[in-house]
Amino acid sequence: MKGNTYLALDFTSWDEAEHFLKENDLHGVPVKVGMELFYREGPRIIEKLKANDHGIFLDLKLHDIPTTVMKAMKNLARLEVDMVNVHALGGSEMINRAKEGLLSGSPASHDTKLIAVTVLTSMDETALNNELKIPGSVADNATHFAGFAAENGADGVVCSVHEASRVKAACGSFFLTVTPGIRLQETDVNDQRRVATPVFAKENGADILVVGRTVTQAKDPKTAYLQVQEEWGHGSTP
Template identity: 40%
Template sequence: MSRRTRLIAALDTASRTQAQNWANSLKNDVDAIKLGLEFTYACGLDAVRSVSEGHRLFLDLKLHDIPHTVASGLAALTPLRPALTTIHASGGAEMIARSREVLEKAFPEENSRPQLLAVTVLTSMNAEGLREIGVDATPQEQVIRLGKLAVSAGADGLVCSAHEIAPLRAALGDGPVLVVPGIRPAGSATDDQKRIMTPRQAAQAGADWIVVGRPITKAPDPVQAARAIMDELASA
């Protein structure tokens, strides 16, 4: 299946001014922006709305609670009209199903509904980290287990490491949207990510979206860094 891999720039900052500057400068050079916990907690939902204006928004809050609470939280976020939003797959089938119901009710036209993404195993986790929390499985095994659960319960797609793209496609087919953080252009610092790939590798593996933060936002010229990644994706 042929697909174009799209770029999400992660604007991870507690500064509204900084996020707005990045968003303004990158408006023509990325496919979407990500605003997550740090920015939302520091600056609030009005700031999320303002900074994301004119962009597709990946609202990455990774909700995880009892089904009613997560569903109510998503309902409160729907005025932001994100293109993609996240919950934790480990919250279970009922939590995922209730989340999907809320989004379908708020956005009866399917093309306008945010895509519901389930986070499988964080890209900062490895096998040792999973054992520390009582999971006796490799990251790949746990990702596939949670991925099957999430998609069967109503998630549109998954957030996963690039190294799990091929196994997930084998297990679930081409239908689920795969959003892949932990992407580092060749020569970039790995920071706290443990399961990483370059943009070209992730595109060739079959990612629908890649998420790149510090290699763009901490670059001397963020626009040039974003354009280089977009060029790399186009030639993959």
Template identity: 45%
Template sequence: MHDPRIIVALDFSSAEDALKLARKLKPHLCRLKVGKELFTATGPQLVEKLMHMEFDVFLDLKFHDIPNTVASACKAAAHLGVWMMNIHALGGRKMLTAAREAIPQSSNTKLIAVTLLTSMDQSDIADIGLQGKPEQIVMRLAQLAKDCGLDGVVCSALEATNLRQQFGADFCLVTPGIRPADSQVNDQKRITTPQQAIENGASYLVIGRPITQASDPLLMCQQLNSEIANLM
């Protein structure tokens, strides 16, 4: 079965813009990520339209609430039929376990956790009273996610090497902050090329502007796929 490694981030505020881009892409070359802005603006109807176009959808809403509420949200997302969804590992063991149990065993929906937001540095971590360096906290939260039966975590490609060594081949590592070697950095500080990310152990690469703002998004997608194809 074909398993596209690229997830295109649909960072738009309207269904029209998101669908316009989706029509230029092909489901066998990429999956699509719907985040908070787009989902808040367009709701599950857009997710259904994208799935109707045969795209796998990663619903990136980072649920973080009391266990019962998160469980209900995960159940609804699984019912919608998304390929993948995520929750915050900082919600704790009870919340993670409730989320895992809420997804029917018959469902193929992957459940992954966000550990620390990549925007957080040591001073942010101190502000909220967490102990240790970011990489130690990430490892601890990833271990918690694995213990609770989750399928993987979102991580930076720089963290992927350690996580892959620690958790083995089946743990899913989804890495944002990917930029083709010759592209602009924009506002991401910790970035890597698609090739580096795959070499570091990433399972899937979330890529936004380099594809969504390319003059030919499909061509860019094909180029990125061929860049990583010989690393598989």
């Protein structure tokens, strides 16, 4: 992986994403490509980003029957990105088969990390308990999902910063915690519930930050991106 701060390219097309990266002199920064952009542009966008030296987190949150996910992951492995993900709600067997597909499809020279999504940062305990009928706290559920993901081949999880230290304690220091919902102090939280600053993320055990609107909607996106890295660098370790 080429860095620890992935910029979410939440744009509708490659033209928009490319213009933003060029206009703000963000050549080569690690980026996250989600469903909106990938479903519009397909695998060609990965090749274009790699040609410009961007590390890539492909955020598609695969969630289907185990065999389907295994076959899909085998195809995605050929893209040779930094990270891909599945949704932990798919269960242990699905995660295990995803890892199988990733390993069988990856060139021997490349190590794509498999990341399992725990609880979306847009959700809180009320939504988890009352809408999904999943009992317990967000932290307890995120830690539970991380535990069986680790046991079935995942290299880490997507979780909020608020659960990162508990995941580390349960799964070990080398198990990656990928944390969206990162906000600079002065920016809005938008539709996410469990957000945090880069300093808090560093102090609470986050390994990899995902930043979106706090950078892309800033008046000066490059300065905002560099500020995230600066604040991360000055955080203390637990």
